[in-house]
Amino acid sequence: MNLTSEISRKKFLKKLAIGAGGMALLGNFGFIFPFKSPNGEIKAIIVDFDKCAGCRTCETACSAYNHKVEINGEIFYGLGNPDLSNIKVWHYNPDVDVPVTCFLCEDTPCIEACPIPPDPITGRKALYRDEIFNTIKCDLDRCIGCEKCSKACREKSGGVIFTNKDTGKPERMCTLCDGEPQCVKYCPYGALQYLSVTPDMQLRNTSPEKIAEILIEKYYHN
Amino acid sequence: MKGYNGILLEIDLTTGQINKKQIREEDIKKYIGGRGLGMKLLYDNLPGPGVDPLSPENPLLFMPGPFSGFPIPFSSRTCVVTKSPRTSSVNKRFEFGSTVSYSNMGGFVGPEIRFAGYDGILIKGKAEKPVYVFIEDDVVEIRDASRYWGMGTDDFDKYFIQDLGDRRFESCYIGPAGENLVPYASVINTAARAAGRGGVGCVMGSKKLKAIVVKGSQIPKVANHKEYLELLEKSRKAFSIDNDDRKFWREQGTTGALKYSSDQGSQAVKNYSEGTFEGIENLATESARKKIWKRDFACFSCALSCKKSGYAKGAYGTMVHDAPEYETGTMLGANLMIDSLEGMAKLIYIADDYGIDIISAGNTIGFLMECYDKKLIDKDFLDGIDLQWGSVDDSIQMLHKIGKMEGIGKLAAQGVKPLAEKIGQGSGEFAIHVKGHELAAWNVPAYEKTGISYTTSNRGACHLNGGETDGQNEIVMMDSLGACAFASNWYKDDLHYRHFLSVLTGIEWTEEEFNKAGERIFNLEKMMNFREGFDKNDDILPERFYKNKFLHGPKEGAIVDREEFDKMMNDYYEARGWDKETSKPTDEKLEELGLGYLI
Numbered sequence: 065m066n067l068t069s070e071i072s073r074k075k076f077l078k079k080l081a082i083g084a085g086g087m088a089l090l091g092n093f094g095f096i097f098p099f100k101s102p103n104g105e106i107k108a109i110i111v112d113f114d115k116c117a118g119c120r121t122c123e124t125a126c127s128a129y130n131h132k133v134e135i136n137g138e139i140f141y142g143l144g145n146p147d148l149s150n151i152k153v154w155h156y157n158p159d160v161d162v163p164v165t166c167f168l169c170e171d172t173p174c175i176e177a178c179p180i181p182p183d184p185i186t187g188r189k190a191l192y193r194d195e196i197f198n199t200i201k202c203d204l205d206r207c208i209g210c211e212k213c214s215k216a217c218r219e220k221s222g223g224v225i226f227t228n229k230d231t232g233k234p235e236r237m238c239t240l241c242d243g244e245p246q247c248v249k250y251c252p253y254g255a256l257q258y259l260s261v262t263p264d265m266q267l268r269n270t271s272p273e274k275i276a277e278i279l280i281e282k283y284y285h286n
Numbered sequence: 287m288k289g290y291n292g293i294l295l296e297i298d299l300t301t302g303q304i305n306k307k308q309i310r311e312e313d314i315k316k317y318i319g320g321r322g323l324g325m326k327l328l329y330d331n332l333p334g335p336g337v338d339p340l341s342p343e344n345p346l347l348f349m350p351g352p353f354s355g356f357p358i359p360f361s362s363r364t365c366v367v368t369k370s371p372r373t374s375s376v377n378k379r380f381e382f383g384s385t386v387s388y389s390n391m392g393g394f395v396g397p398e399i400r401f402a403g404y405d406g407i408l409i410k411g412k413a414e415k416p417v418y419v420f421i422e423d424d425v426v427e428i429r430d431a432s433r434y435w436g437m438g439t440d441d442f443d444k445y446f447i448q449d450l451g452d453r454r455f456e457s458c459y460i461g462p463a464g465e466n467l468v469p470y471a472s473v474i475n476t477a478a479r480a481a482g483r484g485g486v487g488c489v490m491g492s493k494k495l496k497a498i499v500v501k502g503s504q505i506p507k508v509a510n511h512k513e514y515l516e517l518l519e520k521s522r523k524a525f526s527i528d529n530d531d532r533k534f535w536r537e538q539g540t541t542g543a544l545k546y547s548s549d550q551g552s553q554a555v556k557n558y559s560e561g562t563f564e565g566i567e568n569l570a571t572e573s574a575r576k577k578i579w580k581r582d583f584a585c586f587s588c589a590l591s592c593k594k595s596g597y598a599k600g601a602y603g604t605m606v607h608d609a610p611e612y613e614t615g616t617m618l619g620a621n622l623m624i625d626s627l628e629g630m631a632k633l634i635y636i637a638d639d640y641g642i643d644i645i646s647a648g649n650t651i652g653f654l655m656e657c658y659d660k661k662l663i664d665k666d667f668l669d670g671i672d673l674q675w676g677s678v679d680d681s682i683q684m685l686h687k688i689g690k691m692e693g694i695g696k697l698a699a700q701g702v703k704p705l706a707e708k709i710g711q712g713s714g715e716f717a718i719h720v721k722g723h724e725l726a727a728w729n730v731p732a733y734e735k736t737g738i739s740y741t742t743s744n745r746g747a748c749h750l751n752g753g754e755t756d757g758q759n760e761i762v763m764m765d766s767l768g769a770c771a772f773a774s775n776w777y778k779d780d781l782h783y784r785h786f787l788s789v790l791t792g793i794e795w796t797e798e799e800f801n802k803a804g805e806r807i808f809n810l811e812k813m814m815n816f817r818e819g820f821d822k823n824d825d826i827l828p829e830r831f832y833k834n835k836f837l838h839g840p841k842e843g844a845i846v847d848r849e850e851f852d853k854m855m856n857d858y859y860e861a862r863g864w865d866k867e868t869s870k871p872t873d874e875k876l877e878e879l880g881l882g883y884l885i
Contacts, residue, residue, distance in 0.1 A: 117591040119584035124357035135511055144357040145505035147401060154453055157444045157477055158605055159583060159595040252525045252589035283580040284597045284605065
């Protein structure tokens with residue numbers, strides 16, 4: 065088990081200890097929550113594609129924060145290996161660079177597709193929306209590695225969910241770095257922002273290919 | 287050794303053998319990586335002097351540096367190292383005597399080679415049929431590339447990655463020019479970033495190697511993780527601090543130098559006969575922003591984004607991957623008296639699509655224009671091309687001839703030195719090359735230090751050499767670290783490159799040792815050239831600069847004083863610790879630098 069899931073696991077259990085008592089009471093009264101809806105409005109990584117220069121600093125910053133390492137008992141950010149990052153910058157010819165990370169979709173096709181029944185206490189499937197930052201997380205103990213979430217994301221949204229090549233379990237969902245997104249912090253071009261999602265926002269919840277098509281038309285055929 | 291993978295990926299295209307060789311720690315400590323380590327490996331893998339550069343015996347190396355792969359600012363570069371198919375000496379000691387060749391490219395290939403677990407790739411031998419090398423971490427395969435042979439670099443860039451089915455692969459490749467063995471063919475990545483000079487694409491083509499494609503999932507270890515993170519944070523903070531220089535070069539790329547150079551009389555104009563171009567406004571940044579540019583692009587970990595892409599409209603309508611830059615805008619623009627922005631962009635696109643060194647091509651076409659103008663050659667000689675000053679259409683035709691090695695293209699592809707030998711009639715005086723390698727967009731008469739850069743460069747005339755030993759050694763270090771010498775220049779005070787190398791490796795690099803490494807590598811290159819037959823007689827400027835005064839611009843009357851320049855050269859040799867009669871590094875100097883094995 066890697067270090068970051070250990071840390072978030074501890075957080076979750078802490079929350080549950082507080083909530084379980086309350087939930088147990090509600091359970092006695094016959095309440096079952098079939099899914100978790102977003103906790104207020106959703107804030108996500110919003111991309112200004114006009115500004116992205118494709119330098120992939122976001123990938124390295126994401127990777128460093130979300131894959132910390134332990135050295136002599138101390139925890140440090142990782143080195144910044146882009147292979148581990150959640151945000152990915154996709155390059156196309158004619159030249160456009162399309163950074164895509166989990167959109168935190170309101171309708172979560174990934175969770176919809178998850179076949180694991182909602183937990184009677186928490187209401188969560190194996191894949192669930194965490195109420196702190198509305199990010200998508202996976203309970204690796206309950207997940208069976210069917211890869212349906214990844215497929216749904218590919219077909220209905222950005223295709224950001226990769227599956228672990230050994231376990232088949234989903235990875236690369238944006239964590240929002242505990243509320244201080246590192247990609248936003250370190251982008252040298254100001255192309256990324258951490259904003260509330262509004263209905264007028266364009267080029268969201270869709271694949272890098274589709275976004276690239278639109279951008280190529282915009283930049284190179286006008 | 288920390289900071290490095292410690293592995294050289296050796297591929298023999300003749301036998302199909304693939305070897306993952308341990309790189310000697312001593313070599314890493316002395317030659318760093320990139321250009322430096324590439325040179326040492328070139329020396330180790332050449333059987334001796336006089337090797338035919340287009341023979342299977344010529345090693346071809348792709349060398350990222352110790353910075354490549356870490357998100358250290360501006361760490362995107364890869365150095366392609368080989369023996370040059372372009373250069374030749376005055377004394378022809380060997381039939382194939384030529385200098386070393388090195389060419390840098392940006393983009394993302396270098397970092398990916400390091401992610402895959404290697405510090406470099408060495409290609410030996412020659413394939414029977416066109417192949418490409420496939421690398422995914424420890425999986426390395428030589429695959430059939432017949433399907434792609436003949437493809438322009440733009441199409442290859444588009445379709446190869448589609449066929450591969452995984453857009454996270456990075457690749458570098460040659461175009462038809464490299465395949466046809468155009469001596470100044472280049473290696474291209476992302477359709478326009480080039481390891482342009484020194485004929486590296488020609489050597490790649492001689493091995494029937496179309497492309498290298500690579501993807502990796504690892505990252506090398508570092509010695510001092512905590513300090514590395516602190517340095518990274520410190521240097522990244524610099525990106526949010528702007529100054530005039532940073533703003534200028536970020537907004538304009540190297541294109542900013544087009545007007546600047548012309549205005550100060552330092553530009554290559556009309557085959558170097560002038561230093562200022564009347565029509566420069568139309569080629570320069572403001573014009574490009576208005577008519578062509580849509581997006582700015584950066585290489586891996588770069589905050590400058592000097593690459594400008596867009597679309598040119600009109601009769602010369604073309605996709606613009608990266609144009610104009612200073613060199614390309616001058617060599618296929620001002621140097622040819624071409625003042626059409628779109629025309630110049632079209633020429634650049636065609637050259638990139640073939641995979642041709644635009645600097646050498648522009649220089650060569652300018653030379654032919656002058657010969658034609660002076661009636662030293664006629665239309666017949668040029669296969670019917672009416673190659674007049676300022677003509678875009680005829681320049682386009684000439685580029686096609688060169689790329690295809692067709693008719694006059696065969697000779698034009700050799701460059702200005704053989705062309706002048708063929709044409710004679712005194713044309714040698716304005717064949718603007720050193721050691722057979724064409725000069726670039728910075729002209730000489732107004733600023734003689736530029737002349738030193740050209741005469742003393744180890745790959746033949748090179749503008750990225752610097753006019754002084756310290757500057758030259760520093761550029762060697764940038765090329766060896768995998769760092770971009772251009773972008774990093776504007777953030778020097780904030781980058782702490784020497785400290786980065788120390789925290790990566792766990793070795794404390796003093797300023798003295800750091801500079802010495804650059805000096806060592808430069809001397810290794812020089813000794814390799816010397817044993818090939820290159821000496822003081824080859825470190826000379828074209829006659830034009832001593833004889834032709836500028837007639838226009840702020841530097842009207844500019845000319846190089848022969849005696850003065852000779853003295854500058856002697857001062858240079860002295861500063862280098864080299865013999866003034868021969869230019870050979872003294873035994874003392876070699877011993878001092880740990881190059882005693884070359885004596």
